[in-house]
Each structure stands twice: as structure tokens, then as C-alpha cells.
Amino acid sequence: MSSFDETLVLLKEKKDPKLFIMDFNEKLKSIDVLLGRHRSVVVIFHDTQTEEEKEYIELDEPVADEYVIDLLCSWKGLGFLSYRHPDFELGLGISYLTWDDEHIYGFLISFAGNDVMFEGAVKQKELILKISQLIDYEYIVGDVSDTFRKNITEENLDTIKNLILHNSFTIDSRIW
Numbered sequence: 001m002s003s004f005d006e007t008l009v010l011l012k013e014k015k016d017p018k019l020f021i022m023d024f025n026e027k028l029k030s031i032d033v034l035l036g037r038h039r040s041v042v043v044i045f046h047d048t049q050t051e052e053e054k055e056y057i058e059l060d061e062p063v064a065d066e067y068v069i070d071l072l073c074s075w076k077g078l079g080f081l082s083y084r085h086p087d088f089e090l091g092l093g094i095s096y097l098t099w100d101d102e103h104i105y106g107f108l109i110s111f112a113g114n115d116v117m118f119e120g121a122v123k124q125k126e127l128i129l130k131i132s133q134l135i136d137y138e139y140i141v142g143d144v145s146d147t148f149r150k151n152i153t154e155e156n157l158d159t160i161k162n163l164i165l166h167n168s169f170t171i172d173s174r175i176w
Contacts, residue, residue: 003113007128007142007171010161011135014103018073021096021104025065027134028083031127035065036082036091043068048077049101076101087123088115099157109142121170128171139164140173 011020025035035041041063045054054075059068072079078096085092090112097106109128116124132140141164155163 004110005116005143007109008144010106010139012138017104031130045075045079046077090115141169142171
């Protein structure tokens with residue numbers, strides 16, 4: 001069974017999903033974080049706030065990043081994309097989050113547990129710091145897996161912020 005180390009990033013202000021993700025994707029390229037293209041591209045969709053579901057999409061042919069982002073943003077619940085970075089063997093995932101099915105409020109960065117054990121934890125923190133310089137954020141906290149007992153999008157955003165204020169984390173922008 002795989003374990004994941006997840007870092008939550010909450011934006012200072014809600015954003016238009018497509019504009020934010022397109023811009024963020026370009027900025028990620030500048031720090032060598034690229035959409036994953038190992039064998040295929042998989043877009044995994046989150047349930048909407050009304051619990052509508054959509055099956056994942058797997059693209060076996062090469063496509064432009066813009067096409068992948070358009071697919072993700074075509075679903076109001078947004079979703080998860082896989083990324084690669086040279087410092088991480090198993091890559092990382094970014095789960096784009098909405099709490100109203102209209103705006104993006106933040107994202108969850110997932111690292112495979114095996115990639116961030118021991119020396120990998122330093123590389124993880126370095127990458128999170130680089131990502132923090134690309135955006136206007138309110139909070140960046142990780143590892144959030146133990147703090148949030150259920151799927152983070154099932155929590156009320158105010159509840160999440162309250163949990164952040166009353167807990168400590170391995171990565172915490174409040175102490176940078």
C-alpha cells in the first residue's frame with residue numbers, strides 16, 4: 001500500500017480555475033515541474049459539491065498542456081494531474097481544489113512516501129519553497145494527511161483554516 005505526503009496550499013484569494021491553472025502550469029515549468037507524460041496523461045476528476053461524479057480520462061496520444069488543462073477545467077469539481085520533477089523518482093500530483101464549483105481556492109501537492117523519506121524530505125521542502133514563490137498564498141502546510149480525517153474537500157473551508165491555526169505541520173508557511 002502506498003503512502004503519500006500531502007501539502008495543502010490555500011490561495012489568498014479565490015481565482016478563475018482556467019486562468020490560474022494555465023498561468024501556474026507555465027510557472028511550474030520554470031522550476032522543472034512538468035505535466036507527467038510517462039505512458040499517458042491521466043486526468044482524475046473530483047466530485048462536485050453536489051456529489052456528481054465523472055470518470056477519469058486517460059490520453060494515450062501526446063497532447064498539449066493546454067488541452068489537458070482545458071479538460072480539467074471543463075469539470076466544475078476540478079481534479080488531479082500528475083507531474084514530474086527530476087528530484088523525485090515517483091513524481092508528484094497536484095489536486096486542484098474548489099469549494100464552490102466555480103473558483104479555485106487552492107491545491108494539494110502529493111508526494112509518494114518513498115520519495116520524501118530521509119534526504120527526500122529536504123528536496124520536498126525546497127520544491128515547496130520554490131512553488132510558494134510562484135503564487136500568492138494564505139497558508140502552505142504539510143503533511144496534512146494526519147490532521148484532516150476525511151477528504152479535504154468534504155471539510156468546510158473555514159473549518160480547514162481553523163484546523164491550520166490550531167495545529168503544527170512539518171511544512172508551515174507561518175514560520176518561514
